[in-house]
Amino acid sequence: MRLLRLLPGRGGGLVLALLQGVRAVMPALTAVAVGRLVTALFQDGGVRAAAEAAIVVAGLVLVDQVAWLMITPVRTLVVKRIDGGLRARMRELALGLPGLDVLERGDVQDRLARAVDPGMGIARERSAGNAAVGQLELVFRVISAVAAAAVLATFSVVLAVVLLAAALGMRAVLRRQWMRIIDKLDADTAGQRYEYYVASQAVMGAAKDVRLYGLSDWFAGRFRAAAVRTYGPVWREMLGVLRRQWAIVGGSLLMGAAVLAAPAVAVLDGRLEPGRLITYVLAGFGVLAISAMGMEAYDIEYGLRGLADADALVEAYGNKQARPGSEPAAEAPGVTLENVVFRYPGAVAPVLDGLTLTIAPGEVVAVVGENGAGKTTLVKLLTGLYRPESGHIAVGGVEPGVRRPAATVLFQDFVRYPASLRENVTGGAGGDDADVREALRQAGGDELPADLDTLLWREGEAGTDLSGGQWQRVALARALYAVGTGRRLLVLDEPTANLDVRAEASFHERVVAQVRDTTTILISHRLSTVRFADRIVVLHDGQVAEDGDHDALMALGGRYAEFFTTQAEAFRA
């Protein structure tokens, strides 16, 4: 019932049920009609009756064919509607999660993937739509068998009942055997999928490495091992099932023989006319058809398991709402962090361990520190993507964990959207082209395509790709454009990582100093990028180790001074 309720009520679902209903009664009707035709042929002077019966048979065949032709598109439509609905629900759920912590959990990712993923099935997709339609198909297959049994019952009620029960029993046995294959496939899904995708999909991403380092044998070996690990138990189970088929084959032969023999004996005894023999044999085979386990059994089982994952996610996280975002503001917000402690889920040591920091509205503060010091983590906390374990954070007086600040961030791993240059800057929000061009100019993107409609996606029609530095300028323009829309907390995480020396040298003057009425946090290992900040904060051991402007920190002779001197010396050398 759970599956049948997924079927769209109006339109597709009803039409599909109607078409399948038509096809379901065909074996029974055809059995009767062909029997009549044969009877008419055996009768003297039954030409007219035979012709009429033949027309009925032809009509039934035609109707069956038309229904069969119509089923495929309607079925596809229904499946896509159900799957689209489920995907939308899962997308909503995933995007509605307030932070990244839940989304990053392996079990949640696995459930999400199973709920919407086509799966790595045995020629079948793991899809709720296929499952719902499969359930409908099964219902009508049973109806079809019952209808055929009703025709057979006019010959022998016992034969009809025994045959129907035996056919359904055989189907149940077969189904149980084959479903164990799915169990094998679903065991350790996470590990399998990881191996499988690493081995198969990484090949595309690593195309350069594969050639340069001669990695193809390594990849092929890993792919083979993953395939054997994933499918080995499945293949073994399949072979086992095939070996255990003798009982089913024996049962089928016995039932087939009974269907043929009982009416045949009656004909020989003169108790039954030959035309009826045909009717009952055809009806008998119509009943027997249900003993075969159709592909719908996989669809149902697969889909139910995916739905169970979807249900579990909805139950666990469905009521978590995305945090509301702050209104765009004309004024720069102040930022305070008091005794903030944060550790990633499952991690032992905290990344931030009692961090206290205050940033005044409109200030430009640079955050520096060794790799892994927690600079990016700090940004994620300030933007409400994570919540601190303890301590207090406020941006513009509001806790980011309660209301997402109107911030704009150029992340280190910024996203390259397969969209137009304009959309990459505006985030698809639309807006004035003059503002887009101004943001691009400020980001140093003068040499980028002049046409804002240029598609930045090589795979797309007339699409193009950019260099690493050019992409970084586009992402920087996106952050700067958002400042113009009232996002007054600007965070730039390694904004000059891909820029050439000249662009890096002029970065502060050309970009940072031009941003008005905005609180700016600048993260960079390139100390020439941060030296002009109002304040520089050094993160170490999860806390603020040093805090002051460039001159003060150089005079202090601590970590910053050491970093700076080392970089400057390396540069001079």
Ligand SMILES: Nc1ncnc2c1ncn2[C@@H]1O[C@H](COP(=O)(O)OP(=O)(O)OP(=O)(O)O)[C@@H](O)[C@H]1O
């Ligand atoms: N999503 C995550 N899950 C678990 N641990 C993480 C995650 N992201 C970062 N870490 C860990 O947290 C620590 C701080 O990472 P973070 O990215 O904040 O450092 P960072 O100072 O920005 O480093 P870098 O200078 O290399 O960019 C690192 O030890 C890292 O391994």
